[in-house]
Amino acid sequence: MIEQAKDTETKILDAAKEVFQQKGLTGARMQEIADKAGINKALLHYYYRTKDKLFEKVFELAFSLFIPRVKEMMMSEKSVFEKIEFIVDNYINLLHKHPYIPGFIINELNRNPQMLVQLFEKNVQFKEINLFEKFDNQLQDEVNKGIIRSVDSRNLMTNVIGLCIFPIVARPIIQGVMFNNDKKAYEAFLAQRKQFVVDFIINSIKVK
Amino acid sequence: MIEQAKDTETKILDAAKEVFQQKGLTGARMQEIADKAGINKALLHYYYRTKDKLFEKVFELAFSLFIPRVKEMMMSEKSVFEKIEFIVDNYINLLHKHPYIPGFIINELNRNPQMLVQLFEKNVQFKEINLFEKFDNQLQDEVNKGIIRSVDSRNLMTNVIGLCIFPIVARPIIQGVMFNNDKKAYEAFLAQRKQFVVDFIINSIKVK
């Protein structure tokens, strides 16, 4: 039945998401995904013909969860400072819910950059070459008003996103080297970091 | 002969480095490493008994190239501003020479965090829990002198390293989304970024 099918499809996707994100495309095993979904391998291939196709689906879902957020936030009607606070806040919350996705996306995209091109071609939503035009204008506007110092928009956005994501994707090494592998200490570190990052960025660009 | 052995061993390591860093532990094939080294699979196993052992060696070499640098830089006799400029400068140069290593380390460490523990146990050089004590004192000292505002050392170091590494490990996605996949444009972006990052950090922490 359709009901049953829908349910099985969801169970497969959930299981596949978990396994692929943890072990990557090449490290994941169809058997493990089947086990985790409570079905057998044959049924996996019935729903998604190949491992690659199943992976593509999982990757696309992960991608669409993270990337469009940036666009939304940049397009809102807020001041630069408010936008930065809003983005950092939302992105760190999102990262807290899905800590494995950024590393997953970054890794698989490095292994196969072509995926991004295919994604852009299939999904217009992701292709936003003029995403920075409005933000550029806003920055220049606030520079003219003497609120912030002159700053390149792409460098700024890279910093905002990078400062949020880096401590998550590089968690094992930072936690190991800086916090002697103390998990609780690192969680405390992450908890206070949201405010630190906002202050760090705003302090850097604001005119005093 | 020993001479020949040394040479073969080097060729294997070079080939293994290339393949492992590009495809990861699970994606790499012993056959491809053998081909790239100009030998056959059997000889691979003669020098390094298993795939895992060969991988460990490659990982350790990559790790030792990147991590101890931070320690060196932090231990030098420079002002905070000089240290930051020095670290960013050196790290970005290093990244330019070895752009695939950080992603490699980050990814494999996420897949198997236990590796870091083993590395620490085997190699005292990496275990530096008091690495921040001296840096903490220096920061506090310059705060007292009114040079910089009060800032947490681990957050600051995370930002310094993260701002250098993030545009490299996330290159495909940033280049794709922000630069319409224009490779030349991204190289130009990276070239000017060194100065931007230094200014960004120092602007944030200095007292004006």
Add this chain to the structure above:
DNA sequence: GTCTATACACTGATAGAC
């Protein structure tokens, strides 16, 4: 739609000659 059984290719690893 879901299962069992199996085909088929590939991979890591070893044996044994030179």
Add this chain to the structure above:
DNA sequence: GTCTATCAGTGTATAGAC
């Protein structure tokens, strides 16, 4: 030290019964 040949195990994918 280096090779050829080969094994045993594993992985994706499919055939066919229900």
